[in-house]
Each structure stands twice: as C-alpha cells, then as structure tokens.
Amino acid sequence: MSRLRVEYEPRLVEEAVLRAAAGRPEEAEFRQSRDRLYELEDPDQREAAFLALHGQWFERLGLCGPVEEALGERPLLVAQVRRCAVVRARNKKEEGAELFVSPDPGLGRALGLQLRPESFLAPAPLLGLLRHELLHIADMLEPDFGYEPELRIPEDGMARRLVQERYRVLWDTAIDGRLTREGRAPTRVRQRRLLDFARAFPMLGPEHFAPFFDGDHPSHPALLACARDPVQALGLSGVADRRCPLCRFPSYSFEPDPGRLAPALVARIQARFPAWQPAQGLCRQCADLYRGHAVGAA
Ligand SMILES: [Zn+2]
Ligand SMILES: [Zn+2]
Incomplete structure (x- = not known):
C-alpha cells in the first residue's frame, strides 16, 4: 500500500x-x-x-x-x-x-x-461502507466532478432539504453504479438505489435512473441541476403535458418501448380499450397494472 x-x-x-x-x-x-x-x-x-x-x-x-x-x-x-x-x-x-x-x-x-x-x-460490511465513502471523497478530488462544499442554491427551509436529499440520492446512485461495475458493490444494491430514486423522484421512471447508475462520469453541477428541477434538467418539459391514453393522467414516465409489449398484454389492454394501439404509448403505471393478472378479472 x-x-x-x-x-x-x-x-x-x-x-x-x-x-x-x-x-x-x-x-x-x-x-x-x-x-x-x-x-x-x-x-x-x-x-x-x-x-x-x-x-x-x-x-x-x-x-x-x-x-x-x-x-x-x-x-x-x-x-x-x-x-x-x-x-x-x-x-x-x-x-x-x-x-x-x-x-x-x-x-x-x-x-x-x-x-x-x-x-x-x-x-x-465495513469494507462496503469504506468503498462507498471513499468514492465520495475521490469524486470531491476529481476536478471534472466540479465539487463544491456548499450547495449554492436559492432554496431554503423544506425546499432546501428536499434538494439536498435528492442530491444525496443521485450521488449515491452514481457511486454504487460504478462500484457495481468494479465488482465492489454489495449484491442487490441497484434495486435498493432504484427504490431510493423512485421515492425521491416520483415524477421520474426507471429509465431516468439508469443513466445515473450506469454513468461513469457524474458531475456535481449535473447532479445538482437534476436535484433542483428534474423535469427541466432531463429535458422532459414537453412530456409533462403528455397524457396517458389509458388512464388520462399526465405522466413523465411512459413505457419506454410500447412497440415491444407482449402480444398477450396488448390483447388484455385492447379488451378494455379497443381503439388503442401500442404506438400511442401508455404510462408505466398502466403498463404495470395490465401486466398484473388482477386486471383481467376486474
Ligand atoms: Zn453516500
Ligand atoms: Zn396510464
């Protein structure tokens, strides 16, 4: 050493x-x-x-x-x-x-x-903790990461705490993703980070989690921008007005590839919505709902 x-x-x-x-x-x-x-x-x-x-x-x-x-x-x-x-x-x-x-x-x-x-x-477990913590420090020392010790943001009070918590979730995600690829992360860490992410960003879907977990070069400004305004930072503003043709709710999180849905699932949806075509898309919640068998009985 x-x-x-x-x-x-x-x-x-x-x-x-x-x-x-x-x-x-x-x-x-x-x-x-x-x-x-x-x-x-x-x-x-x-x-x-x-x-x-x-x-x-x-x-x-x-x-x-x-x-x-x-x-x-x-x-x-x-x-x-x-x-x-x-x-x-x-x-x-x-x-x-x-x-x-x-x-x-x-x-x-x-x-x-x-x-x-x-x-x-x-x-x-101690080694696991240290690996995670040392990667935080390594990021702070990496000039391209652009770390700043103080979060320079206008938000205060509750809003500030929300941004801090989201920032923590994103940075931890970026750390454990890299540790996973190095073979140095605990098992099932991706699943745990995805749950944290879903709690911190209810407006985003798993497809927005992947770039943070799978990326090798996180940066402080990018993490902070997403923590403050995820819709703006990820360029989803147009999507915000998009409504799911099934549930009619606005959603930021659409099924990523509706063209490849299983035929049985498409049939199940069309049984309820005869005019619906996969190309029109659907929100993730609906996709998950129709994947469950309970719906067929409803
Ligand atoms: Zn951490
Ligand atoms: Zn829906």
Whole structure:
C-alpha cells in the first residue's frame, strides 16, 4: 500500500480490540499482557504501554484490514492526501469519510474516517461502507466532478432539504453504479438505489435512473441541476403535458418501448380499450397494472 499515514484514535483501537478479542482463543494471552501493564507505576509509561499493546493487537487481529484494503483500491485519492485520521463514531449515522482541506497549502488535505468500534468486528460490511465513502471523497478530488462544499442554491427551509436529499440520492446512485461495475458493490444494491430514486423522484421512471447508475462520469453541477428541477434538467418539459391514453393522467414516465409489449398484454389492454394501439404509448403505471393478472378479472 501507499505511504499514507493512517492514525487511529487510541480509544477506538482499544475498544475495537477489547470487543474483537472477546471469545477468541488468544483472549487469555491478551488479557494477561494487558493486566501486567497495570503494575507499571509511572502513569505516562503505563499509558504508552497500553497504546502500544492495543496497537499490536489491532494489527494481530486483522482489524486494520478493511481500511487498508479500501485505501489500497484508490491510489489516486491516497496520492492526494497527506494523512488519514480514523476516529470513533458515536453512532451508525456518524460513520463516514470527510475531506479536510487546510487553508495552509503546505499542510495539504487530510482524510477523516469516523467509524464505530463494533464495525471492525464485521469486516465485509465495513469494507462496503469504506468503498462507498471513499468514492465520495475521490469524486470531491476529481476536478471534472466540479465539487463544491456548499450547495449554492436559492432554496431554503423544506425546499432546501428536499434538494439536498435528492442530491444525496443521485450521488449515491452514481457511486454504487460504478462500484457495481468494479465488482465492489454489495449484491442487490441497484434495486435498493432504484427504490431510493423512485421515492425521491416520483415524477421520474426507471429509465431516468439508469443513466445515473450506469454513468461513469457524474458531475456535481449535473447532479445538482437534476436535484433542483428534474423535469427541466432531463429535458422532459414537453412530456409533462403528455397524457396517458389509458388512464388520462399526465405522466413523465411512459413505457419506454410500447412497440415491444407482449402480444398477450396488448390483447388484455385492447379488451378494455379497443381503439388503442401500442404506438400511442401508455404510462408505466398502466403498463404495470395490465401486466398484473388482477386486471383481467376486474
Ligand atoms: Zn453516500
Ligand atoms: Zn396510464
């Protein structure tokens, strides 16, 4: 791996080691070495000895593995930060990565990771979390991404929170799509991101999700524009007035290729709407509805 200095907060290391050693065959050996340190009388010496012991066991139990592996996968990121500090997160929500940019150019950038001690006990989910978080940081460092730390938007209050949430959904989608193609994403992540997307953008369909998940070069301005005004950003304004010929509701989300609908489905629709032809299209909701067998009985 690189020569990046990774510094762990001592109480994070201690707590992770205490939890990880519990129940392992080496636990007795660890406890004995640890108990002996209480006999040291000089408090500074004792403190230093605890620090060293916990550090050794942190490595010996392989707890540094996921952080090293995740950093090793992002050499371009690692080359751009001078140090990495890993500190204790109080809860799951706090876990993640941050980029610190010193106003003093000599000090450069630092990567901060906040993790819970118990997360080190489950290396696979921890690696998954780190991979996702480090890709956020890699994007921030990529000039073509055009990252800005503050969302410079006129919206405030509820509207601002809505834009922030949509922006988060889009960026997470763009991250997990790339991790999937690298073979580094958890299974079924596409499905989970699609659900997030559908909740955040009820006016859009799955065909609008795909470019975000499948694209390799997301950019901050493009994500933000879509978060603020998806209809405008995706050029759907004309579609907004388009009504579904079946349900008569305006929809942004039409079945992408109605010419290729299954003949049985077309027959089922024409049983209710004899004049309808596939070329007229239909909204996704109707397509899904008629795909379900319940409709035939209705
Ligand atoms: Zn994320
Ligand atoms: Zn419809």
